[in-house]
C-alpha cells in the first residue's frame with residue numbers, strides 16, 4: 015500500500031485489494047463501440063438531459079441489495095430515456111458481474127459503460143463494453159498506458175478524477191471522456207461542490223460527466239449549470255421505479271422548469287381572475 019492509499023476509506027481499500035487479485039480475460043477483446051459523444055449529442059438535440067443510468071445492485075454505502083433481473087432494469091432505464099448505461103461488474107462489493115454486462119449490452123442499443131476497478135491491462139479483456147472506467151487515483155502513473163490499451167481494444171475510456179491534479183493527468187493521458195466523481199474515495203463523502211470546482215478547468219472539447227451524489231432534479235440542474243455534458247446517476251435511479259426515476263432526470267431541463275413556472279403562473283391567474291368593472 016502506498017501513502018495515498020493509506021488515506022482511503024477501509025471499504026475502498028478492500029475494493030482495491032480485491033481488484034488487484036481479480037483475473038483478466040483469456041483473450042484480448044476487440045470492441046465495435048457505440049459512440050458515447052454521439053449519444054450525448056443526440057439527447058441534447060432532442061431537448062433532454064443526457065443521463066447515464068447505473069445498474070448498481072448494491073454498494074458499500076447502500077442498505078440492502080436490489081435483486082431484480084438486471085436486464086429488466088436496464089430496459090426500463092432505456093425506456094425512461096437513458097442516453098447510456100453504467101453496469102457494475104465488480105462482484106464482491108457491488109453485486110455486479112461480467113455476465114450482467116454481456117446480457118445487458120445484448121438487450122439494449124445505447125452505449126454501455128463497464129463500471130469496475132480495473133487496475134491492470136489484462137483486466138480490460140474480461141468483457142466487452144462500449145466504455146470502460148479508469149480511475150485516475152487507482153491507476154496512477156499507468157493511466158496513459160491504460161488509456162492507450164483501452165483504445166487499442168476499441169473501448170472509449172472514461173477517466174474518473176476527483177480533483178484538479180487528477181484532471182490534469184487525465185488530459186495529459188489524452189482522455190476525451192472525463193468524469194468528475196463527487197464521491198471522495200478517501201472518505202466516501204459526497205459533495206456536489208467537487209464537480210463545480212473541477213469542471214471549469216476541463217478543456218471544452220472533452221465530454222464531461224458529473225458522477226455520484228445526484229439525488230434530485232435540482233441537483234441535476236445544478237450539475238448541468240456547472241458544465242456537465244452528462245450525469246452518471248446510480249442510487250437515486252435504483253431506488254424505486256427505475257423508469258420513472260430515469261425519466262425525471264432526463265427531463266430535468268431548464269426549459270421544463272420554465273414550462274412548470276409558466277404553468278403555475280397560469281394556474282394562479284385562473285384561480286384569481288381579474289375583477290372586471
Ligand SMILES: O=C(O)c1ccccc1NCC(=O)[C@H](O)[C@H](O)COP(=O)(O)O
Pocket residue numbers: 025026029068070073074075076195197199202225226227228246247248249250
Ligand atoms: O457508491 C458507493 O458506495 C461507492 C463506494 C466506494 C467506491 C465507489 C462507490 N461508488 C462508485 C460510483 O462511482 C457510483 O456508483 C456512481 O458514481 C453513482 O453514484 P450514486 O449516484 O451516488 O449512486
